[in-house]
Amino acid sequence: xxxxxxxxxxxxxxxxxxxxxxxxxxxxxxxxxxxxxxxxxxxxxxxxxxxxxxxxxxxxxxxxxxxxxxxxxxxxxxxxxxxxxxxxxxxxxxxxxxxxxxxxxxxxxxxxxxxxxxxxxxxxxxxxxxxxxxxxxxxxxxxxxxxxxxxxxxxxxxxxxxxxxxxxxxxxxxxx
Numbered sequence: 001x002x003x004x005x006x007x008x009x010x011x012x013x014x015x016x017x018x019x020x021x022x023x024x025x026x027x028x029x030x031x032x033x034x035x036x037x038x039x040x041x042x043x044x045x046x047x048x049x050x051x052x053x054x055x056x057x058x059x060x061x062x063x064x065x066x067x068x069x070x071x072x073x074x075x076x077x078x079x080x081x082x083x084x085x086x087x088x089x090x091x092x093x094x095x096x097x098x099x100x101x102x103x104x105x106x107x108x109x110x111x112x113x114x115x116x117x118x119x120x121x122x123x124x125x126x127x128x129x130x131x132x133x134x135x136x137x138x139x140x141x142x143x144x145x146x147x148x149x150x151x152x153x154x155x156x157x158x159x160x161x162x163x164x165x166x167x168x169x170x171x172x173x174x175x176x
Contacts, residue, residue: 007143009042010084012104015075026075031111032067034075035099038083047141060128062095062117068153069113072161073103080104088146090138092129094118096150100160107167109160114153 019030026034044050055061075081082102089096095117101110121128130138148156 005140006046007141008084008086009046010082010106011038011042012080012082013038015077015079015081017077020077024077026077028071031069031071031075031101032113034081034083034101035085035113035115039085039097039099042085054134055122058131058134059122060119061122063120064115065094065118066116067113069111070153070157071111073108073110075101075110081110082106086143086146087138087141088114088143088148089116089150090130090135090142092135093127095138098156102164107164109164112157112160114156116150 013034015026019026019033021027040050051062082104083099084102085097085099087095088098097115097117098112099115100112102108103110118127119130119134120126
């Protein structure tokens with residue numbers, strides 16, 4: 001793997017009919033699927049690994065322990081959305097990722113989620129520490145200047161809402 005990583009990769013996804021409610025809005029539960037699928041695709045594309053590859057290599061797997069999510073604007077059937085993901089926190093046995101969903105032009109924030117995962121041994125089913133190699137990989141992927149701790153969800157949400165509100169008002173479009 002290369003020494004400099006894209007620490008906030010993004011993907012474009014099309015909102016599918018089967019994932020929507022009768023009004024054509026992406027079902028709330030499906031946002032998590034879109035976020036997880038985007039992150040899995042991005043880690044494979046940008047970093048060359050997948051959660052299953054890491055499970056086999058380290059005999060442990062990350063298990064979701066919690067979500068904090070905010071739905072701001074509906075994603076609609078047939079719409080192309082952009083999903084950005086990043087690692088915002090890690091310690092000896094857990095990680096937290098941030099995923100945001102935007103419109104294709106990346107000037108309207110639709111949703112944000114923080115997902116916390118615990119590293120669990122495949123043998124014992126109990127929490128286990130990250131290996132030294134995995135800790136080194138996480139150090140390379142984390143956004144070091146991220147100023148929010150695990151309790152900063154609402155602060156971060158406010159910051160993102162303001163940022164994308166300004167982009168929309170200024171008519172800015174396209175990838176950052």
